[in-house]
Amino acid sequence: MMNTYKIAVIPGDGIGKEVVPAAIEVLDSIAKLDGNFKFEWTYFPWGCDYYLEHGEMMPGDGLETLKQYDQIFLGAVGMPELVPDHISLWGLLIKIRRGMKQSINVRPAKLLAGLQSPLKNPQNFDITVVRENSEGEYSDSGGRIHTGEDEIAIQNAIFTRKRTERAMRYAFELAKSSRKHVTSATKSNGLTYSMPFWDEVFNVVKKDYPEIDTSVQHIDALAAFFVMKPQAFDIIVASNLFGDILTDLGGAIMGSIGIAPAANLNIEREYPSMFEPVHGSAPDIAGLGIANPIGQIWTGKMMLDFLGHYHAGTRILTAIEKTLSSGVKTGDLGGTATLEEVKNTVINYL
Ligand SMILES: NC(=O)C1=CN([C@@H]2O[C@H](COP(=O)(O)OP(=O)(O)OC[C@H]3O[C@@H](n4cnc5c(N)ncnc54)[C@H](O)[C@@H]3O)[C@@H](O)[C@H]2O)C=CC1
Ligand SMILES: CC(=O)C(=O)O
Numbered sequence: 001m002m003n004t005y006k007i008a009v010i011p012g013d014g015i016g017k018e019v020v021p022a023a024i025e026v027l028d029s030i031a032k033l034d035g036n037f038k039f040e041w042t043y044f045p046w047g048c049d050y051y052l053e054h055g056e057m058m059p060g061d062g063l064e065t066l067k068q069y070d071q072i073f074l075g076a077v078g079m080p081e082l083v084p085d086h087i088s089l090w091g092l093l094i095k096i097r098r099g100m101k102q103s104i105n106v107r108p109a110k111l112l113a114g115l116q117s118p119l120k121n122p123q124n125f126d127i128t129v130v131r132e133n134s135e136g137e138y139s140d141s142g143g144r145i146h147t148g149e150d151e152i153a154i155q156n157a158i159f160t161r162k163r164t165e166r167a168m169r170y171a172f173e174l175a176k177s178s179r180k181h182v183t184s185a186t187k188s189n190g191l192t193y194s195m196p197f198w199d200e201v202f203n204v205v206k207k208d209y210p211e212i213d214t215s216v217q218h219i220d221a222l223a224a225f226f227v228m229k230p231q232a233f234d235i236i237v238a239s240n241l242f243g244d245i246l247t248d249l250g251g252a253i254m255g256s257i258g259i260a261p262a263a264n265l266n267i268e269r270e271y272p273s274m275f276e277p278v279h280g281s282a283p284d285i286a287g288l289g290i291a292n293p294i295g296q297i298w299t300g301k302m303m304l305d306f307l308g309h310y311h312a313g314t315r316i317l318t319a320i321e322k323t324l325s326s327g328v329k330t331g332d333l334g335g336t337a338t339l340e341e342v343k344n345t346v347i348n349y350l
């Protein structure tokens with residue numbers, strides 16, 4: 001039976017507009033080769049250009065519109081010289097994550113064939129960070145009062161038992177089909193309420209998974225271990241901000257944040273999930289045709305996995321590794337290839 005997936009496409013800003021069409025070409029190629037499914041792409045021009053014209057990042061009924069699609073494929077958001085980042089991200093990216101109840105963000109990092117990690121002697125690491133994606137330190141609770149010397153900024157971090165537990169349970173479920181280890185990223189030595197709570201919830205949840213080994217690390221030490229011994233980790237569960245920071249580091253130890261993929265999941269499948277790479281809009285290289293499309297392409301593989309097309313997803317990752325092994329790499333990986341060359345090479349290997 002031929003499945004047709006209706007995908008809402010939001011290239012967004014900067015290099016999002018370059019890497020998204022490239023990844024879509026790759027996804028259309030694998031669909032053709034596979035023969036069991038195809039995509040119907042609908043583009044939405046939402047982002048900072050839209051904001052500059054309309055005063056909002058997406059139309060008022062944008063979330064309702066998105067609910068009509070099977071999944072969302074997004075590039076990146078942000079044009080910091082013209083729109084403050086908290087306006088643009090909260091008006092689109094974070095609005096969708098929350099509005100579509102994408103409470104889990106899954107971000108793998110593994111040593112790929114053909115890639116030079118900046119680590120001197122990298123062991124074979126394969127980590128998945130499960131990031132709580134709907135609350136925590138990313139919060140619009142707080143305020144600013146007074147001016148000048150008296151000025152105060154308050155930013156509340158919000159941790160609910162329900163969502164903390166949901167992220168942790170997802171991590172344990174992943175660990176069952178992985179190497180059966182979950183590490184909790186904490187900081188209960190410096191934060192007196194949120195992270196002791198996080199630790200307590202972790203201790204309760206782990207009792208339901210006696211077959212899974214666990215460890216707890218403060219986020220500062222964990223960041224150091226990502227560099228010193230990334231092979232020691234399997235599944236990591238982290239709060240919104242800790243997971244955010246850790247996964248740029250995960251990209252870096254693979255070779256570049258330009259290759260790191262991510263999936264914002266509505267695990268209940270009540271609303272569409274959103275697939276967007278770890279990296280941002282990279283204004284420093286936008287428009288030059290030299291952005292690395294691999295993060296977005298690998299993100300497309302995660303979308304295929306979520307749709308149940310594991311074989312097609314594996315073929316994409318294999319084609320990525322063959323491309324890198326053949327030396328076709330963009331500048332962030334020390335190569336000289338353009339985005340176009342990398343994309344075409346991936347398609348050829350497919
Ligand atoms: N999920 C999203 O939409 C995100 C959006 N942002 C936004 O993006 C803008 C820029 O933020 P930055 O902190 O500079 O992070 P960034 O990830 O856009 O860029 C950091 C560095 O990595 C490089 N880089 C990123 N992706 C690359 C790729 N695919 N190929 C080659 N090089 C790549 C950039 O050129 C830059 O030097 C801001 O407006 C920020 O708020 C940042 C992170 C995530
Ligand atoms: C904004 C950002 O970097 C993230 O949430 O992934």
Ligand SMILES: [K+]
Pocket residue numbers: 074075076077276277278279280
């Ligand atoms: K992104």
Ligand SMILES: [Mn+2]
Pocket residue numbers: 244245248278
């Ligand atoms: Mn980030």
